[in-house]
Amino acid sequence: xxxxxxxxxxxxxxxxxxxxxxxxxxxxxxxxxxxxxxxxxxxxxxxxxxxxxxxxxxxxxxxxxxxxxxxxxxxxxxxxxxxxxxxxxxxxxxxxxxxxxxxxxxxxxxxxxxxxxxxxxxxxxxxxxxxxxxxxxxxxxxxxxxxxxxxxxxxxxxxxxxxxxxxxxxxxxxxxxxxxxxxxxxxxxxxxxxxxxxxxxxxxxxxxxxxxxxxxxxxxxxxxxxxxxxxx
Amino acid sequence: xxxxxxxxxxxxxxxxxxxxxxxxxxxxxxxxxxxxxxxxxxxxxxxxxxxxxxxxxxxxxxxxxxxxxxxxxxxxxxxxxxxxxxxxxxxxxxxxxxxxxxxxxxxxxxxxxxxxxxxxxxxxxxxxxxxxxxxxxxxxxxxxxxxxxxxxxxxxxxxxxxxxxxxxxxxxxxxxxxxxxxxxxxxxxxxxxxxxxxxxxxxxxxxxxxxxxxxxxxxxxxxxxxxxxxxxxxxxxxxxxxxxxxxxxxxxxxxxxxxxxxxxxxxxxxxxxxxxxxxxxxxxxxxxxxxxxxxxxxxxxxxxxxxxxxxxxxxxxxxxxxxxxxxxxxxxxxxxxxxxxxxxxxxxxxxxxxxxxxxxxxxxxxxxxxxxxxxxxxxxxxxxx
Numbered sequence: 001x002x003x004x005x006x007x008x009x010x011x012x013x014x015x016x017x018x019x020x021x022x023x024x025x026x027x028x029x030x031x032x033x034x035x036x037x038x039x040x041x042x043x044x045x046x047x048x049x050x051x052x053x054x055x056x057x058x059x060x061x062x063x064x065x066x067x068x069x070x071x072x073x074x075x076x077x078x079x080x081x082x083x084x085x086x087x088x089x090x091x092x093x094x095x096x097x098x099x100x101x102x103x104x105x106x107x108x109x110x111x112x113x114x115x116x117x118x119x120x121x122x123x124x125x126x127x128x129x130x131x132x133x134x135x136x137x138x139x140x141x142x143x144x145x146x147x148x149x150x151x152x153x154x155x156x157x158x159x160x161x162x163x164x165x166x167x168x169x170x171x172x173x174x175x176x177x178x179x180x181x182x183x184x185x186x187x188x189x190x191x192x193x194x195x196x197x198x199x200x201x202x203x204x205x206x207x208x209x210x211x212x213x214x215x216x217x218x219x220x221x222x223x224x225x226x227x228x229x230x231x232x
Numbered sequence: 233x234x235x236x237x238x239x240x241x242x243x244x245x246x247x248x249x250x251x252x253x254x255x256x257x258x259x260x261x262x263x264x265x266x267x268x269x270x271x272x273x274x275x276x277x278x279x280x281x282x283x284x285x286x287x288x289x290x291x292x293x294x295x296x297x298x299x300x301x302x303x304x305x306x307x308x309x310x311x312x313x314x315x316x317x318x319x320x321x322x323x324x325x326x327x328x329x330x331x332x333x334x335x336x337x338x339x340x341x342x343x344x345x346x347x348x349x350x351x352x353x354x355x356x357x358x359x360x361x362x363x364x365x366x367x368x369x370x371x372x373x374x375x376x377x378x379x380x381x382x383x384x385x386x387x388x389x390x391x392x393x394x395x396x397x398x399x400x401x402x403x404x405x406x407x408x409x410x411x412x413x414x415x416x417x418x419x420x421x422x423x424x425x426x427x428x429x430x431x432x433x434x435x436x437x438x439x440x441x442x443x444x445x446x447x448x449x450x451x452x453x454x455x456x457x458x459x460x461x462x463x464x465x466x467x468x469x470x471x472x473x474x475x476x477x478x479x480x481x482x483x484x485x486x487x488x489x490x491x492x493x494x495x496x497x498x499x500x501x502x503x504x505x506x507x508x509x510x511x512x513x514x515x516x517x518x519x520x521x522x523x524x525x526x527x528x529x530x531x532x533x534x535x536x537x538x539x540x541x542x543x544x545x546x547x548x549x550x551x552x553x554x555x556x557x558x559x560x561x562x563x564x565x566x567x568x569x570x571x572x573x574x575x576x577x578x579x580x581x582x583x584x585x586x587x588x589x590x591x592x593x594x595x596x597x598x599x600x601x602x603x604x605x606x607x608x609x610x611x612x613x614x615x616x617x
Contacts, residue, residue: 023441029449068433103507116444117468117499120452139542140504146546147506154549177504178557178605179542 015131018043018058020051020077021066021093026116030064030093030123037124048072052080055088061131063090065110067101075104082109083212091130093123103144106204107211112136135201142177145203146170152210161213163206172199247305248412249405252358256351257299263348264295270346277335284330287323287344294319295348302355313359317352317368321375324349328379336380343379353394357401365398432475440475443468465499473497486511489552492521493545496528500538505545512552516610519586520554526582527556527606535560535604550612557605562598583608 021027045051067074090110301307327343335341357365373391450461488509497503539560546553587594592610
């Protein structure tokens with residue numbers, strides 16, 4: 001197992017992948033599917049704590065993350081992995097329609113989301129695109145992200161750093177949520193395919209940045225409030 | 233009392249006014265001490281000191297008895313509290329026999345029962361609410377007047393204090409009972425939710441994983457396995473939606489529109505919603521839900537078996553936006569209008585009619601090869617238009 005991320009393999013870049021899922025049958029199945037399609041499976045993990053530990057050691061290009069992992073959730077693991085390893089991308093693979101969980105994972109730094117019922121081809125494409133730095137947006141995720149921006153806009157606190165969508169980003173997200181492909185969106189809005197991708201990625205980045213700032217602020221406030229002796 | 237500990241515990245918890253009853257008992261003991269001090273201070277002037285001491289002894293016994301009774305739910309009942317009221321008032325009426333006229337009318341010496349007499353009024357409040365407490369206070373006040381036989385400002389003050397105290401305790405007791413009911417409801421809901429989550433987790437960990445795997449491998453193997461895979465896939469989506477859909481939560485007649493919509497999802501139909509509740513009046517939610525179902529069945533009928541569909545729910549605060557899009561061949565221009573002319577009012581009537589009755593707007597975007605997209609905008613009731 002190579003420790004470094006992207007490796008040269010016959011002139012073609014090999015994407016190293018780590019599969020995190022608490023269900024052994026699923027974990028092995030996905031790992032085999034991906035290995036058959038030329039991905040390098042560098043590690044698997046069955047719980048969030050070991051996922052974080054192993055990810056730090058093997059530094060994979062892509063982590064396929066299940067959210068339902070027991071005590072420490074996939075959301076926590078996503079936050080830790082993307083915080084520690086800026087080069088590693090996390091793709092959430094979720095079996096149930098846990099809407100809030102998926103949103104939390106994306107806010108924590110996941111760059112995409114795929115339902116487990118997706119076909120092997122869809123999975124392969126999603127992993128490749130994630131490795132290439134694209135955001136893998138399903139219609140469902142677009143609906144969640146749109147809802148989150150609107151929830152924040154409607155929230156009573158009027159902090160200045162609240163992220164907002166531009167008109168174009170809203171337009172793009174709505175079309176993604178209505179099931180249009182990036183190409184169809186590009187055609188309809190008469191913009192390039194790349195621009196569509198950039199808009200989509202930007203909506204995620206703003207959300208993730210805001211989330212990190214909020215978490216840091218929360219930690220500082222509560223660290224000072226609850227443990228004054230720590231200052232001594 | 234031969235009661236099982238468990239039964240006792242539940243009984244005491246069952247009565248949310250228990251702290252008030254403890255207050256009643258404390259009041260009874262404190263006021264009895266005051267009454268005893270009153271007898272000691274004024275006995276030299278009494279015309280029948282022996283009756284004063286006897287009455288005080290009866291009051292002591294009655295205090296002990298009612299305190300024991302009021303500390304159980306057995307004793308917190310109308311008959312006992314009313315007997316308490318009658319008994320206390322009866323003792324109060326002994327005052328003219330004990331005290332001299334001079335004490336009673338000139339010196340303004342307290343009656344034999346003194347402020348001990350206020351306890352039944354407070355107990356009535358704790359038992360029956362503010363009206364019962366008020367009435368109890370008035371009754372005690374009335375008997376104070378009957379015992380003294382002379383109206384006056386002091387007497388009026390006592391009556392107001394008694395009735396007021398009874399009423400305030402009554403309100404507190406009613407509030408405690410209401411809160412207890414609400415708390416019990418909340419606890420039941422919480423227990424149901426926890427159980428639901430436990431079920432969801434175990435279904436997720438077992439059945440869903442297997443179904444998803446079967447579907448995936450079956451499709452890859454192909455042939456007959458692919459058919460089985462399709463069946464497994466349909467059940468997987470249905471089960472996933474069933475597990476994910478939160479129970480209908482009703483807040484002031486409003487329900488969350490999301491769970492109903494999420495149940496419409498199939499492998500070919502994607503339903504996208506916000507992660508937070510979208511609360512609407514029940515009537516509006518039901519109408520919108522039927523409308524989406526109508527639009528989706530229209531997809532099945534006209535866009536072909538392989539067409540996929542997407543439902544998007546957006547909450548803009550004052551406005552709800554629902555979009556239903558399919559990737560079918562689209563509705564040729566004039567089809568809807570000609571269908572209306574021919575009297576086949578399917579879409580026209582169901583969708584347009586429903587939207588109009590909700591005071592919303594409907595936009596249809598379609599064309600050959602472009603699929604069909606319905607966008608419904610409905611204003612929230614109460615929101616400014």
